[in-house]
Amino acid sequence: MARLNLLEETRFEKLLVTVYPDKQIASVKVAERIARLIRRKQEAGEQAVLGLATGATPVGVYEELVRLHKEEGLSFQNVVTFNLDEYYPMQPDAPQSYVTFMNENLFDHIDIKRENIHIPDGTLALEEVVTFCLNYERQIEEAGGLDLQILGIGRTGHVGFNEPGSAPNSGTRLVTLDDLTRRDASRDFGGKENVPTKAITMGIGTIFKAREIILMAWSGKKAPIIKKAVEGEVSGEVPATYLQLADNVEFVLDADAASELTRFDTPWLVKDCIWDEMLIKKAVIWLSNTLRKPILKLTEEDYNNNGMAQLVTERGPAYNINIHIFNKLQHTITGWPGGKPGADDSQRPERALPEKKRSIVFSPHPDDDVISMGGTFIRLIDQGHDVHVAYQTSGNTAVWDDDVLRYMEFAIDLENSLGRDSSELQTVYDNMRQFIQQKQPNQVDTQEIRNVKSYIRKSEAIAGARYAGLPDSHIHFQALPFYESGKTSKYPVTDADIELTMELLQQVKPHQVFVAGDFADPNGTHIVCFNIIAESLRRLKQTEDWVQDCWVWMYRGAWHEFKPYEIEMAVPLSPLEVIRKRNAIFKHQSQKDTPVFPGDDSREFWVRAEQRNRETALQYDNLGLADYEAMEAFVRWHF
Structure with missing residues (x-):
């Protein structure tokens, strides 16, 4: 019976989804699975071949793997890794490079053999890229294929840098980045204009070949695209939906990233609910918006036809529910955010006393x-x-460099107009201007500029x-x-x-x-x-x-x-x-x-x-x- 209930709850979901309370717990669970794979392969005298991802999502997983290495003796001597992607062009020692990311977050802290690390090369000449990509695919095959591929997901629905329009059988290749992807990366590069327009990425077809795939997502920011990837139709517009066609794939989410899935967002559509005040309020507002009818005009038929018959049965009739929720909403409205003096505050959001807060x-x-x-x-x-x-x-x-120079010029003019010596300010200004002219993307400003x-x-x-x-x-x-x-x-x-x-x-x-x-x-x-x-x-x-x-x-x-x-x-x-x-x-x-x-x-x-x-x-x-x-x-x- 429990299994049948679970299937009913998740019937909108087209692949396996596991939800944890927060990203810390989820990250530890994924790291434990990776550790079990590595140890199982060690006992068999085999290599563990891992496909790794970058970005904020896997950082907690890498932290836990480092802890397991340092505190519990997990060895990475038998591990071979292949990273999903790299910006192009990109120098490996650049702060934004995925080589730097992987070294700082994982490789510099474990005992992996450097020759077992593979990351797409962002320094290649353009005419060398195709050959490199074919060789990258061959190296994965020669290593025995990917045992486990770790993925994140971008807000475009990309996995790796497989942007909308990618083919399900695509291999490792050079791609053009979506504008939203570049906007999301802009903080790391000091502005979107500094984000590379291209990247080298494993293809969806390459990812599909992995014996196990785990896609991770944290925070409400990812909730809309997760809903599309898990419950939507397979479409090249959302490349992550292709994972619905893969064998042995699992989405590992925190509660916020899963919040828009049907079983969490509108649970009355898939199961009987425990109708607390918040859920009733949410459901009635949803029904009103779905039918485009004011709350007080909702009928029992509206409730019954939209998965809310249980609510009417337990708490009805419908009009009583309507009145109750309408009043609760009305009581949230106040022109007195500090409380209204001398008023009955039993139905107001803020206390009347003290009158002056x-x-x-x-x-x-x-x-x-x-x-x-x-x-x-x-x-x-x-x-x-x-x-x-x-x-x-x-x-x-969050201040433009031009504004710094403008304010400094104002200060120098003010000093001069008051008959004061502005030579020291002028020297500081000259140094600032020289620094700004030579400033690299995301370079830390001098203390004076800051x-x-x-x-x-x-x-x-x-x-x-x-x-x-x-x-x-x-x-x-x-x-x-x-x-x-x-x-x-x-x-x-x-x-x-x-x-x-x-x-x-x-x-x-x-x-x-x-x-x-x-x-x-x-x-x-x-x-x-x-x-x-x-x-x-x-x-x-x-x-x-x-x-x-x-x-x-x-x-x-x-x-x-x-x-x-x-x-x-x-x-x-x-x-x-x-x-x-x-x-x-x-x-x-x-x-x-x-x-x-x-x-x-x-x-x-x-x-x-x-x-x-x-x-x-x-x-x-x-x-x-x-x-x-x-x-x-x-x-x-x-x-």
């Missing part, structure tokens, strides 16, 4: 406060709360907070040490980051803390900053009484909003408040027009923010609630 907005970058919750930020100040803002990082990696970039972001943040109505005494710049590497990859978080945050929290003793709740990118600054705040509050909770009365509200950044069923506080904005928020964002001049790291959305930040807030308001309107100009959304975090 101490609130602190933590902004990972110097503009997240106004981009993500600028309307609520201004509303809290207008309503008389004691509001502070804390800019957690300098944001100095300082000026920090000053630019700081001055803009002050201007934005002042425009919102905040006094200078309530504007805090933390410059957390983890960020100050000068590179897109940051230092590890240490107690220094946590202690700085604890000190500020102890100083303010807030009733409300607003934090960035963007977790789609597991290596992003936002989640690192969130974890620092979370750990600081956990530690303070042991000794500080005020923490018991502190509520933490999460907001989202400029790209994605919370789902309607997740939202616990929705703050409506009037047309005038939308304009005020826009003007606060405009104070961040270095981030206007084209920012240094735009992601895959070419719109300016203020446009993204306004359209996202408008879309949230439209979702509430479509569900049958009031039609507001815009809405900012929040979810409470319980620590």
Whole structure:
């Protein structure tokens, strides 16, 4: 019976999928499987032939393999490896090369024989590539074929660098990279313009020949493409769907990457559910959106025809469910994000007391406060709360070099106009200009340049907070040490980051803390900053009484909003408040027009923010609630 239930749950899935709670557990499990293969081959006196991948996804697997080698004696003497791909052209000692990646993350830390390592050669002359690729295929065959192929997946659905349009029988070859793939790699190269347009990759046909294939994916950022790869039709537009045709393939996912699969996203379509409040809310909103009917107009027939008969049977009639969910959504809407004085707060998202709250907005970058919750930020100040803002990082990696020279030229002109000696500034400027002219992609800036970039972001943040109505005494710049590497990859978080945050929290003793709740990118600054705040509050909770009365509200950044069923506080904005928020964002001049790291959305930040807030308001309107100009959304975090 259990097996039949599992088959029913996974009936939309066209290949084997294993889901773990998080990427750490999943990575350890995959590493254990690799270790078992290596040891089994050792006992038989055979080589273990591994196909390896690069990128953020397999890093945890490699870390665990290194641990197994150093602490449990796992030897790699009998291991032969073939990497999936390499950028072309690419020097092997370049920071972005996959040779460098593999050495830093695995090969330099284990006892593998260097002659057993194979990585596509990015230094070849163009006319040598075809011969190299044919030889790469022959080397794999001569080694006995791949015992196990490890894969990640790109947002285009590529495996290796087999982009949309790749043939299922393709072999190792030179390919042209998809624009989205290059955008995703832009941070590693200091801009998309520096990302190679081509790569050498194993083909899908080569991957298919492996005796075992494991594709790994972590984070909600990968959830949409995972759904297509697992549940979609086989198509060259999503090359990972070809894996549905392979023997002995398994997708290993964390919970976030699996979140859009039918059994997790809309489980009522595949099984009987335990109907808690969150699932009921999610299901009713889904039904309303699917049928394009306001919640209060949904009928029992609508429920029965869309996999939700069990809900009506257990919690019905349908109209009672409709009223219940409609009221829950209505109660999330408030024009008083700090609580409404003198009001009954039993059905409101925030407490009425104390009437004047101490609130602190933590902004990972110097503009997240106004981009993500600028309307609520201004509303809290207008309503008389004691509001502070804390800019957690300098944001100095996201300033154009041209802006540095422009500000330095301004400073020199100012010194001259005041009759002061500007020769020292001029020397610094000349050195900066020379460095910038010779700067290599992703090269770390000099300390002077990094300082000026920090000053630019700081001055803009002050201007934005002042425009919102905040006094200078309530504007805090933390410059957390983890960020100050000068590179897109940051230092590890240490107690220094946590202690700085604890000190500020102890100083303010807030009733409300607003934090960035963007977790789609597991290596992003936002989640690192969130974890620092979370750990600081956990530690303070042991000794500080005020923490018991502190509520933490999460907001989202400029790209994605919370789902309607997740939202616990929705703050409506009037047309005038939308304009005020826009003007606060405009104070961040270095981030206007084209920012240094735009992601895959070419719109300016203020446009993204306004359209996202408008879309949230439209979702509430479509569900049958009031039609507001815009809405900012929040979810409470319980620590």
